[in-house]
Amino acid sequence: MRVTHLGSYHAALQRVTGSSEAMATARDQVTSGRRLRRPADDPTGMSRALELRAALRVAQQECRNADDGVMWVNLADARLQNAVEKLQRARELAVRGATFSNADERSGIAAEIAAIRDGLVEIANTHHQGRGLFAGFSSQDAVVATGSGWAYQSDGGAVNRRIGDTELVQVNVTADDVFGFASGRDVFSVLDDFEAALNAGDTAGINNAIGEIDGAMDTILTSLAHLGAAGNRIESAQNTILERTETLQRQLSALEDTDLTEAIMELQLNQTQYEAALAAFAQTSQASLVDFLR
Numbered sequence: 298m299r300v301t302h303l304g305s306y307h308a309a310l311q312r313v314t315g316s317s318e319a320m321a322t323a324r325d326q327v328t329s330g331r332r333l334r335r336p337a338d339d340p341t342g343m344s345r346a347l348e349l350r351a352a353l354r355v356a357q358q359e360c361r362n363a364d365d366g367v368m369w370v371n372l373a374d375a376r377l378q379n380a381v382e383k384l385q386r387a388r389e390l391a392v393r394g395a396t397f398s399n400a401d402e403r404s405g406i407a408a409e410i411a412a413i414r415d416g417l418v419e420i421a422n423t424h425h426q427g428r429g430l431f432a433g434f435s436s437q438d439a440v441v442a443t444g445s446g447w448a449y450q451s452d453g454g455a456v457n458r459r460i461g462d463t464e465l466v467q468v469n470v471t472a473d474d475v476f477g478f479a480s481g482r483d484v485f486s487v488l489d490d491f492e493a494a495l496n497a498g499d500t501a502g503i504n505n506a507i508g509e510i511d512g513a514m515d516t517i518l519t520s521l522a523h524l525g526a527a528g529n530r531i532e533s534a535q536n537t538i539l540e541r542t543e544t545l546q547r548q549l550s551a552l553e554d555t556d557l558t559e560a561i562m563e564l565q566l567n568q569t570q571y572e573a574a575l576a577a578f579a580q581t582s583q584a585s586l587v588d589f590l591r
Contacts, residue, residue, distance in 0.1 A: 352545055353545045359538050360535070366531045367528070367532075369468035372423070373431070374528070376423050377470075380420050380475075381514055383417055387410060387488065388514075390409060393406065395500065395503045395504050403495045410488055410491055411492055414488040417484060417485065418440055431451075431472035433471050434452055439451045447485040449478040455469065456468050470523055477513055487510060491503065491506035491509075494506065
């Protein structure tokens, strides 16, 4: 078969072009540290990488959800711990008020009880991320004075966070349950009646306040237990999410990242081939018709 000068020239040029492209690809892998840069590099591998990246985004979102859930739980826990401390002080005052009969003493205790009640109202109406911490989905205050007593004015919305494919965890409690409205005897009314009993010198009312304050503390402690359980679930989920994220990142790295030792050897080989192809092309381009007639 006769080979023309033009045919030899084009064949040599194609070898140079192919070697140049292979060398450029190898150089890109070395400099970028990534084996997969475009679908053409490895269609199957790129498809798998996209799947891993999608799974990684889901895990990262679950991690953010868990972190946000921890914020809700920790803030509610801290506020309710403060509420328990206030009620413990109120109980001490109730015991003291039942012991002393001095009007001035009872008046001073009544003033402190009013301050404790106001502090509990402030706790109940804490806001977080634009909504009431203990108000469900509502952005308004959870607890209000009605003139004849106290009322829970928000909804019972459960603030949930997805921390797994099928796992939702409720990260809030509502003032309806926490402060006794759901049971028909809220802690604010208990303290109002206690204050009135102190001012009136009503020993029976003062003694009755001790038991009611104990009941109010038990209700708050029950809510604290729910928050603690939610916190434990989130902590466990965070560990699982972290492990899954690390596994996905390792799989993605193994698929996408360049083996530098191998890539450098490949670059050197491609460079040698390119130089050889370039030399062959130079010889071909210099050949004359007489060279092909020999």
